[in-house]
Amino acid sequence: MxxxxxxxxxxxxxxxxxxxxxxxxxxxxxxxxxxLNARDVFVRxxxxxxxxxxxxxxxxxxxxxxxxxxxxxxxxxxxxxxxFVVFAKRDHRRQHELVGEVIAKSAEAALSAAWGQFAATGTxxxxxxxxxxxxxxEDADGEAWFxxxxxxxxxxxxxxxxxxxxxxxxxxxxEDDG
Amino acid sequence: MDDLTTSLAECVLGWADDEMIxxxxxxxxxxxxxxLEEDIALTNIALDEMGHAQILxxxxxxxxxxxxxxxxxxxxxFREAPDFRNAQIWELPRGDWGFTLLRQYFHDELEHVRLKxxxxxxxxxxxxxxxxxxxxELYHLRFSQARVVxxxxxxxxxxxxxxxxxxxxxxxxxxxxENRGLDAIVDRGWVPSPADLNQAWEERVLSLLHDVxxxxxxxxxxxxxxxxxxxxxxxxxxxxxxxARAYPGASW
Numbered sequence: 020m021x022x023x024x025x026x027x028x029x030x031x032x033x034x035x036x037x038x039x040x041x042x043x044x045x046x047x048x049x050x051x052x053x054x055l056n057a058r059d060v061f062v063r064x065x066x067x068x069x070x071x072x073x074x075x076x077x078x079x080x081x082x083x084x085x086x087x088x089x090x091x092x093x094x095x096x097x098x099x100x101x102x103f104v105v106f107a108k109r110d111h112r113r114q115h116e117l118v119g120e121v122i123a124k125s126a127e128a129a130l131s132a133a134w135g136q137f138a139a140t141g142t143x144x145x146x147x148x149x150x151x152x153x154x155x156x157e158d159a160d161g162e163a164w165f166x167x168x169x170x171x172x173x174x175x176x177x178x179x180x181x182x183x184x185x186x187x188x189x190x191x192x193x194e195d196d197g
Numbered sequence: 198m199d200d201l202t203t204s205l206a207e208c209v210l211g212w213a214d215d216e217m218i219x220x221x222x223x224x225x226x227x228x229x230x231x232x233l234e235e236d237i238a239l240t241n242i243a244l245d246e247m248g249h250a251q252i253l254x255x256x257x258x259x260x261x262x263x264x265x266x267x268x269x270x271x272x273x274x275f276r277e278a279p280d281f282r283n284a285q286i287w288e289l290p291r292g293d294w295g296f297t298l299l300r301q302y303f304h305d306e307l308e309h310v311r312l313k314x315x316x317x318x319x320x321x322x323x324x325x326x327x328x329x330x331x332x333x334e335l336y337h338l339r340f341s342q343a344r345v346v347x348x349x350x351x352x353x354x355x356x357x358x359x360x361x362x363x364x365x366x367x368x369x370x371x372x373x374x375e376n377r378g379l380d381a382i383v384d385r386g387w388v389p390s391p392a393d394l395n396q397a398w399e400e401r402v403l404s405l406l407h408d409v410x411x412x413x414x415x416x417x418x419x420x421x422x423x424x425x426x427x428x429x430x431x432x433x434x435x436x437x438x439x440x441a442r443a444y445p446g447a448s449w
């Protein structure tokens with residue numbers, strides 16, 4: 020039995036007006052807890068203006084290679100239209116970033132529209148997510164969630180002399196004992 | 198130093214000790230949380246509460262004319278158990294995850310109602326500190342509240358465990374609102390009245406516990422004064438103070 024909680028992809032906006040970037044994943048029992056966990060795992064120190072989390076299974080991914088082998092028939096879609104958010108991976112060193120939205124009847128149809136609109140040079144993978152599946156931090160959360168991190172210094176673990184200090188203490192002890 | 202200032206210093210020391218002892222208990226989960234993300238989250242909160250303790254110890258030091266930089270370390274690492282002013286509820290062993298989170302939730306609701314009153318304190322220094330701490334506490338409250346709701350409404354086991362935790366924690370609640378020695382600084386408008394806080398706290402907490410279907414135990418036992426402790430504080434301090442006492446003056 021899989022005892023892991025579901026996995027959520029985390030998207031973080033560093034400053035107002037900048038795109039949301041995929042920064043990793045968290046496990047959590049549900050969307051609200053995933054959002055809270057994302058805050059704790061990814062926003063303890065660096066700047067953050069907004070967070071989104073999306074259940075992994077709600078992301079539909081397509082690479083350039085997969086795009087070449089697609090079945091165009093599958094891209095028509097049935098049912099009612101809805102908004103999909105589009106993330107593009109623009110080169111292999113960059114994370115997926117938010118590039119815009121499309122309206123479509125299915126994830127496949129959304130991918131097709133997204134490649135048409137957002138396939139800037141270098142895009143290798145596109146993700147689409149139904150907008151209603153996104154759990155987003157609210158503007159009102161900003162102060163409590165993100166502001167406290169701004170006042171705190173980020174210190175690399177090497178900043179703390181713990182190891183060298185413990186070596187000194189042990190060396191002194193060894194001398195005393197000897 | 199006048200009597201009023203002495204009373205305030207004592208009161209703030211109690212709050213600082215509350216934060217410090219709870220933070221230490223929660224820090225015991227570091228590396229032992231149920232999953233990595235929850236472990237990181239609770240560790241963050243423990244660090245935040247330690248930060249709040251540091252601010253309050255600083256105010257205490259300032260009020261009694263001690264050194265704001267060095268005196269907090271003296272208080273934490275070199276006092277004996279009977280000199281700690283924390284309420285007993287925070288020193289109880291960390292128990293299971295449900296116990297820890299329900300206790301954290303009690304703390305966050307207490308901070309919420311107290312800080313809300315303290316930002317309007319006639320004591321300027323306290324009002325400023327309260328405003329600073331309140332921001333972070335909003336997040337803590339959302340964190341612990343969300344988990345209490347999930348555990349209460351989760352599986353029969355999580356619900357049973359949370360009910361057991363509630364039965365153990367509830368008798369220790371009245372001590373949080375005892376008012377010995379506070380009347381003068383309440384009248385002066387420096388700190389909110391414990392009776393008002395108790396009412397505001399109970400309103401919020403009982404409403405949530407009721408909504409998630411937990412049964413609140415009825416009886417309240419004799420309320421010990423702050424400074425009276427269980428044996429658990431002694432073993433907690435043994436761990437918390439060991440390195441500092443073995444290597445006095447060491448710093449990192």
